[in-house]
Amino acid sequence: MASGKAETAMAEKTGRALKKGDHLFLVDGSGYIFRAYHALPPLTRKSDGMPVGAVAGFCNMLYKLIEDTKDEFEPTHLAVIFDAAAKTFRNDIYPEYKANRVEPSEDLRPQFALVRDATRAFGVPCIEKKGYEADDIxxxxxRLAHEAGARVTIVSSDKDLMQLVNDNVDMLDTMKLKTIAREQVIExxxxxxxxxxxxQALAGxxxxxxxxxxxxGIKTAAQLIGEYGDLETLLARAGEIKQQKRRENLIEFAEQARISRRLVELDNNVPLEEPLEGMGVREPDPETLIGFFKDMEFNTLTRRVGERFNIDVDAIPAAGKHALITDGALAAPAGEEPKKEKQTVARTARGGTPGAVPKGIDADFNDANYVAVTALADLDEWIARAxxxxxxxxxxxxxxxxxMQARLVGVSLSLLPGEACYIPLQHGAGGGLDFADAGGQPQIPLKEAIARLKPLLEDPSILKIGQNLKFDMTVLRQHGIQLKGLDDTMLMSYALDAGVHGHGMDELSELHLGHKPISFAEVAGKGKAQITFDQVPVDRATAYAAEDADVTLRLWHILKPRLVAERRVTVYETxxxxxxxxxxxxxxxxVKVDKAVLARLSGDFSQKMAQYEDEIYELAGERFNIGSPxxxxxxxxxxQSLEGGRKTKTGAWSTDADTLEALAAKGHELPQRVLDWRGLSKLKSTYTDALPEYINPETGRIHTCYSLASTSTGRLASTEPNLQNIPVRTEDGRKIRTAFVAEKGNLLISADYSQIELRLLAHIADIEALKKAFAEGLxxxxxxxxxMFGVPIEGMESSVRRRAKAINFGxxxxxxxxxxxxxLGxxxxxxxEYIDRYFKRFPGIRAYMDDTRDFAHKNGYVETIFGRRIHLxxxxxxxxxxxxxxxxxxxxxxxxxxxxxxxxxxxIRMPQALADAKLAARMLLQVHDELIFEVPEKEAEKTSKVVSRIMSDAAAPAVALTVPLDVDARAAKNWDEAH
Structure with missing residues (x-):
C-alpha cells in the first residue's frame, strides 16, 4: 500500500509490460501459509469457532510486506504464487517424491481457500498451476522478468529457490529481514x-x-562439485574417489543422483495463462479488503486499513461470503477433492480452547509502546495494574x-501484548559513563525500586511469567527478593517440544510469533568493542529489555493453552x-573448592606429563610437538609405519582417541603413552588450572549453572564450570574430586542411585529374571x-563378570x-554371539526394543514412565x-x-523433607544419578537416612515400580571419599 507520489507512480505502472528498471516481487504463498500456521498462535473466529490462524498470519505478513517494501525496494509488479496440488510432474519421474510429507492438519485445510480469497481481496494476483509446484511457476x-531486463525479488527463504539467484534475481527472507544474494547462497x-x-542432487x-x-551431505557434495565441476563429470570420474565407501556409493547410486537432479531442478518453462502485465502493483479496493477482514473478524487489520484509507469502517458491511462450513466439506487446495468430516472444524490440534483468541496477541512489536519508568509514581502505577x-x-x-556475580542493571515488565516498560536502575554505574539524566530520564534509586517491587514479586498470588526464570530468581535473591508464583515459557516449550527445536527466547519468538527480537549485539556491540548492559543508553536499553518482556508474555499466551490441549500439564507442573x-x-x-589441593595436583600432573614426554620422545626417536596431531x-x-592409520579430509593422518586406542590395543607403547599424556593434559587444563578461576571472590565457592532444557531426555546439564564430566574412571581423575571439600565442622554426603537405568529397564521391559535379582539384592x-554363560556366581572370574557388565550397560x-x-577386545x-545369547536369555528386552522402535517410527516420539515426551x-x-x-x-x-x-x-521433594526433619543440610550438586549435600557433622547419619528415603521413594505415588531403587549414601570430608 503506497501513498503520495508512490500512488501515482504505481497507477501509471499497473497493467503494462515489464521493462528494464522495473522490480517484480514473487511471493511464495505456500511458504507464507505454512509459516503463518506453524509460527503464529492458534486463532479461531469467535462467532463460530472456524479456524483462521493461518489466514490471519498470512494477511499480516502480506500487509507488512507491501508496507515495508514500498519505499526501500519500490516494487512495480507483485504476485503471490501457490502450490496447486500435491501431485506434480515430479511424481511421474519418481513416484516416492514427497511421499513422506505429512497431510495438512484438519484445522489448516479449510484455510487454503481462504488464503487465496485474502490474496484477491488485497488486489494481488493469486497464481497456481495444476501439475506444477509454486517453485516452478x-x-x-x-526468467521472463529477467529477460525483460527487470529485477526480481523472490519473497521466501526456501533453499530450493536459491538456484534461481543471479545478478538480477535475489530472495528476501521477511522473517529475518535478510536479503539472499549470491554470497548468501555460497555461504x-x-x-x-x-x-x-x-x-542437492548428491545430498538429497x-x-x-x-x-x-x-x-x-551438503558439505561433502559441495566439496565434490567444487573439485569436479558438475554432477555428470563427477559421476563419470567416480572411480577416482579415494574414499572407498564414497566411491562405491557414487558408482552404485549414479542413476539415483541423476533422478534426484531432475527432481530438484526447477522448471522455468511452465505454460502460464497469467501474463506479467497483470501483476502491476495497485492499491486494493478498501471496501473489498475490509469486507473480507470483517468476515474473518480481524478487528485489528480492519482498523488499520480504515486508518490507512481514512474511511469509516463501520459503514462497510462484511462480505458475507465466508460462513463456517458445517456440512462436512472442508476446503482443500485447488486440484484436490474436499475432505469429508462429520463435525464442524475447530482448531484444537496445536493447543488452546476452540474459539479462544489470546487478547492482543497479534499486536505489532513497536518500540513506541515501550516506556522507561524513571519515577516512583509511574512504577507504583505499573505495580497496581499488575x-x-x-x-x-x-x-x-x-x-x-x-x-551470582551479576549486578542488577534494570527490570522490565509487560502486562499486555505490545505494552511493556523498562525500569533502569544502575546504568552508568561503575562504567565511566553517566546516563543518569540521559535524555531527561533519571533513574529510580536501586533501593527504592527494590522496596517497591519486592512485595509484588514475592506475592505468590500474582503470577510472574518469565523466560529462564532461574537466572532472574538468583539475581533478585541477591537483593533480598524471593520470587514466588512463577511460570516459565522456556520450560513450557521444553515440556511440549523437547527434541523438536531449541527453547531460547529468540528462537521461540521467531517460531511462534514470526518476530526476530533485537539482539544483544545490536545494543551492546560485538567483540572487543562490546559494552556491558549498564553502559547502554537508557533509550536503547528500553527498546531491548521491554521487548524481551513483551515477547515472553506473548509466548506464555501461546504455550500455556497447549499444555492443557496436549496433556503436558503434569510434566510441566511436577x-x-x-x-x-x-x-x-x-x-x-x-560448593567449596580447596585451591591448595588443585595447585598441588596441577604440579603433580605437570611432573607426570614431563615424565611421559621423555618416554614419548624416546619411543619416537626424536623430539616433536606432542600436541600437534x-x-x-x-x-x-x-x-614407524604402524598399520591401521587413516587420513582426514585435509590429507593428514588421524590421531584421534579411537585411532590411538586401537593402536595401543595392539601392543604399541607410543600411542598408549600419548593417550596418557593427553589425559593428564586435559585434567590439568580443564580442572586443576581452570577451576580456581571460577571461585567466587565473595563466597569462596564455585557456583555452577544448571540448564533445565538443554537435553531432550530431561537430564540436567552443568555449565560454567561443568562439574558433571569430572572423570572418575582413572585414579588421576578421581583426585580432582578431593579438592571439593566441606566447610569446617561439616561433611559432604554423596547419595547415588545404584544401577538405576538397569533397574528401570527391568521394570519397563518387565524382565522377571532381572526384577528378581534386584529384589534379592544380587x-x-x-x-x-x-x-548367559551357565557359570555359578560363586567363584566367577572377573573377566566373565566384566563381559556381562559391558553387555548390560551396552x-x-x-x-x-x-x-x-x-x-571388550x-x-x-x-x-x-554374546548379544544374541543375551536377547535369547532375556527375550523381554528384545520385545521392548522392537516395540519402542515401532512406536517411535509411528508417532515420532517416545515417553518416559512419567509422561515426558521426547520427540525424535x-x-x-x-x-x-x-x-x-x-x-x-x-x-x-x-x-x-x-x-x-x-x-x-x-x-523437588528434598528441601521440604530436610526442613520437616529439622536438618540444616544443603543440596549442592546434581551429577546425573548422584546428589551431593553439605551437612553438619553431627547430622550426617540422620541426613543420610532422610536423603536415601526420599530418593528411594521418588517415583511414588505416580508410578509403582516393580524393582526397588537402592541408594548408596556416604559422608566424608571431600567428594572423592564420599563417593
Missing amino acids: IATYA KFGVPPEKVVDV DSTDNVPGVPGI REQGFLAVDTETDSLFP LERPLVSVLAEMERAG KQLGEILFDK DIHAMTASE IIYGISAFGLANQ IPRQEAG PAINSKNPAEKSFMERAAINAPIQGSAADIIRRAM
Whole structure:
C-alpha cells in the first residue's frame, strides 16, 4: 500500500509490460501459509469457532510486506504464487517424491481457500498451476522478468529457490529481514547458485524424499562439485574417489543422483495463462479488503486499513461470503477433492480452547509502546495494574551472565501484548559513563525500586511469567527478593517440544510469533568493542529489555493453552516448574573448592606429563610437538609405519582417541603413552588450572549453572564450570574430586542411585529374571553372566563378570557387535554371539526394543514412565546412519529420561523433607544419578537416612515400580571419599 507520489507512480505502472528498471516481487504463498500456521498462535473466529490462524498470519505478513517494501525496494509488479496440488510432474519421474510429507492438519485445510480469497481481496494476483509446484511457476516468471531486463525479488527463504539467484534475481527472507544474494547462497551451499542443483542432487532431501547418494551431505557434495565441476563429470570420474565407501556409493547410486537432479531442478518453462502485465502493483479496493477482514473478524487489520484509507469502517458491511462450513466439506487446495468430516472444524490440534483468541496477541512489536519508568509514581502505577490483573511478565537485565556475580542493571515488565516498560536502575554505574539524566530520564534509586517491587514479586498470588526464570530468581535473591508464583515459557516449550527445536527466547519468538527480537549485539556491540548492559543508553536499553518482556508474555499466551490441549500439564507442573527454585538455591549455595589441593595436583600432573614426554620422545626417536596431531601422525604412520592409520579430509593422518586406542590395543607403547599424556593434559587444563578461576571472590565457592532444557531426555546439564564430566574412571581423575571439600565442622554426603537405568529397564521391559535379582539384592552383573554363560556366581572370574557388565550397560545404549567387540577386545563375531545369547536369555528386552522402535517410527516420539515426551523428528530419516542413531536414541530415551525424572522428583521433594526433619543440610550438586549435600557433622547419619528415603521413594505415588531403587549414601570430608 503506497501513498503520495508512490500512488501515482504505481497507477501509471499497473497493467503494462515489464521493462528494464522495473522490480517484480514473487511471493511464495505456500511458504507464507505454512509459516503463518506453524509460527503464529492458534486463532479461531469467535462467532463460530472456524479456524483462521493461518489466514490471519498470512494477511499480516502480506500487509507488512507491501508496507515495508514500498519505499526501500519500490516494487512495480507483485504476485503471490501457490502450490496447486500435491501431485506434480515430479511424481511421474519418481513416484516416492514427497511421499513422506505429512497431510495438512484438519484445522489448516479449510484455510487454503481462504488464503487465496485474502490474496484477491488485497488486489494481488493469486497464481497456481495444476501439475506444477509454486517453485516452478516462480522460476518461470523470474526468467521472463529477467529477460525483460527487470529485477526480481523472490519473497521466501526456501533453499530450493536459491538456484534461481543471479545478478538480477535475489530472495528476501521477511522473517529475518535478510536479503539472499549470491554470497548468501555460497555461504549456505558452498557453491554458487548455478551449481546448487548438483549439490542437492548428491545430498538429497529427506523433507521432499529426494534420495540423493547415501553417505553424502551438503558439505561433502559441495566439496565434490567444487573439485569436479558438475554432477555428470563427477559421476563419470567416480572411480577416482579415494574414499572407498564414497566411491562405491557414487558408482552404485549414479542413476539415483541423476533422478534426484531432475527432481530438484526447477522448471522455468511452465505454460502460464497469467501474463506479467497483470501483476502491476495497485492499491486494493478498501471496501473489498475490509469486507473480507470483517468476515474473518480481524478487528485489528480492519482498523488499520480504515486508518490507512481514512474511511469509516463501520459503514462497510462484511462480505458475507465466508460462513463456517458445517456440512462436512472442508476446503482443500485447488486440484484436490474436499475432505469429508462429520463435525464442524475447530482448531484444537496445536493447543488452546476452540474459539479462544489470546487478547492482543497479534499486536505489532513497536518500540513506541515501550516506556522507561524513571519515577516512583509511574512504577507504583505499573505495580497496581499488575496486582489488579493478577499476572505479568518480568525480566532482569544485568552486566554479567553469571547470576551470582551479576549486578542488577534494570527490570522490565509487560502486562499486555505490545505494552511493556523498562525500569533502569544502575546504568552508568561503575562504567565511566553517566546516563543518569540521559535524555531527561533519571533513574529510580536501586533501593527504592527494590522496596517497591519486592512485595509484588514475592506475592505468590500474582503470577510472574518469565523466560529462564532461574537466572532472574538468583539475581533478585541477591537483593533480598524471593520470587514466588512463577511460570516459565522456556520450560513450557521444553515440556511440549523437547527434541523438536531449541527453547531460547529468540528462537521461540521467531517460531511462534514470526518476530526476530533485537539482539544483544545490536545494543551492546560485538567483540572487543562490546559494552556491558549498564553502559547502554537508557533509550536503547528500553527498546531491548521491554521487548524481551513483551515477547515472553506473548509466548506464555501461546504455550500455556497447549499444555492443557496436549496433556503436558503434569510434566510441566511436577517435573519442570517446581525444580526452578530448587536449582536456584543450589546454585546460590555453591560448593567449596580447596585451591591448595588443585595447585598441588596441577604440579603433580605437570611432573607426570614431563615424565611421559621423555618416554614419548624416546619411543619416537626424536623430539616433536606432542600436541600437534600432524607431527604425531607423521611419527606413527610415516616414520614407524604402524598399520591401521587413516587420513582426514585435509590429507593428514588421524590421531584421534579411537585411532590411538586401537593402536595401543595392539601392543604399541607410543600411542598408549600419548593417550596418557593427553589425559593428564586435559585434567590439568580443564580442572586443576581452570577451576580456581571460577571461585567466587565473595563466597569462596564455585557456583555452577544448571540448564533445565538443554537435553531432550530431561537430564540436567552443568555449565560454567561443568562439574558433571569430572572423570572418575582413572585414579588421576578421581583426585580432582578431593579438592571439593566441606566447610569446617561439616561433611559432604554423596547419595547415588545404584544401577538405576538397569533397574528401570527391568521394570519397563518387565524382565522377571532381572526384577528378581534386584529384589534379592544380587550382583546383577554376576547374575547376568551366570544366566548367559551357565557359570555359578560363586567363584566367577572377573573377566566373565566384566563381559556381562559391558553387555548390560551396552544394551541400554543400543550397542552393536562392533562396539562391544571394541570395548571388550574380542572378535566381532564373538561379540555378536554374546548379544544374541543375551536377547535369547532375556527375550523381554528384545520385545521392548522392537516395540519402542515401532512406536517411535509411528508417532515420532517416545515417553518416559512419567509422561515426558521426547520427540525424535529424524526417526524416519532416509539416511540409514541417521535413522539407526535415532532408533538407538528411541530405545534409550525412555530409560535415561525416566531416571532423569526420578532424580528430579527427589530433588523437588528434598528441601521440604530436610526442613520437616529439622536438618540444616544443603543440596549442592546434581551429577546425573548422584546428589551431593553439605551437612553438619553431627547430622550426617540422620541426613543420610532422610536423603536415601526420599530418593528411594521418588517415583511414588505416580508410578509403582516393580524393582526397588537402592541408594548408596556416604559422608566424608571431600567428594572423592564420599563417593
